[in-house]
Amino acid sequence: MTQDNVRVSSPWHRVDEETLDRFRTHSVANLGDALDRLNIVDGGIAPIWRGAKAVGTALPIMTIAGDNKAVIAALDHIRPGDLVVINAFGYDGRAIIGDNLAQRFAAFGATGAVVDGYVRDAAIIEELGVPVFARGLTPAGPFKNGPGSIGEAVAVGGVVVHPGDIVVADGDGVIVIPPHRVQEALASVEEIVAREAALDAEAAELRNAVAR
Numbered sequence: 321m322t323q324d325n326v327r328v329s330s331p332w333h334r335v336d337e338e339t340l341d342r343f344r345t346h347s348v349a350n351l352g353d354a355l356d357r358l359n360i361v362d363g364g365i366a367p368i369w370r371g372a373k374a375v376g377t378a379l380p381i382m383t384i385a386g387d388n389k390a391v392i393a394a395l396d397h398i399r400p401g402d403l404v405v406i407n408a409f410g411y412d413g414r415a416i417i418g419d420n421l422a423q424r425f426a427a428f429g430a431t432g433a434v435v436d437g438y439v440r441d442a443a444i445i446e447e448l449g450v451p452v453f454a455r456g457l458t459p460a461g462p463f464k465n466g467p468g469s470i471g472e473a474v475a476v477g478g479v480v481v482h483p484g485d486i487v488v489a490d491g492d493g494v495i496v497i498p499p500h501r502v503q504e505a506l507a508s509v510e511e512i513v514a515r516e517a518a519l520d521a522e523a524a525e526l527r528n529a530v531a532r
């Protein structure tokens with residue numbers, strides 16, 4: 321289906337809330353280790369405010385650089401638990417979203433947004449507490465002409481994101497987990513958490529020994 325010049329794919333499977341919850345307690349670093357240290361979006365995409373964290377089902381959007389027509393059209397397609405993932409081609413000359421779109425994402429139940437591009441209105445987005453991850457900030461507003469797509473696989477920070485993938489984002493960055501790897505990721509991350517706890521205990525012992 322094409323709405324004007326924005327292509328919209330048919331509905332996709334969304335991960336249930338219970339599965340999303342199981343990822344909420346884990347760091348992106350540990351989840352990355354659980355997936356062979358792969359599937360991690362490049363470090364240029366970072367939280368725009370300290371403490372931002374989000375877990376959700378990817379709603380992928382492709383926009384032409386500097387234009388957010390497809391993002392506005394995607395408001396009709398957000399379901400609770402979605403995380404908006406936008407390929408804006410890393411362009412630094414225009415903000416693809418600001419506080420108006422961020423709060424509409426949240427109003428429709430999205431858990432946050434990951435933008436391979438720039439954004440604006442950072443202070444208000446932080447005040448609203450909407451987790452937004454992007455390459456940086458610019459006050460320059462976007463054009464609204466299209467073209468673009470909604471619900472098709474996109475590239476974000478060097479990683480392919482399919483509709484329905486699980487996205488986890490925290491202070492370190494962003495990871496993308498395909499649904500068929502959920503069980504493997506969760507089993508493996510539990511082992512990593514236990515190993516990290518043992519390493520922490522060892523480091524604490526070392527500190528105590530040095531202090532003595």
Ligand SMILES: O=C([O-])CC(=O)C(=O)O
Pocket residue numbers: 388415416417418419420421422440441461462
């Ligand atoms: O003007 C726009 O489309 C982007 C923006 O600043 C907002 O969403 O607040």
Ligand SMILES: [Mg+2]
Pocket residue numbers: 418419420440441
């Ligand atoms: Mg704005």
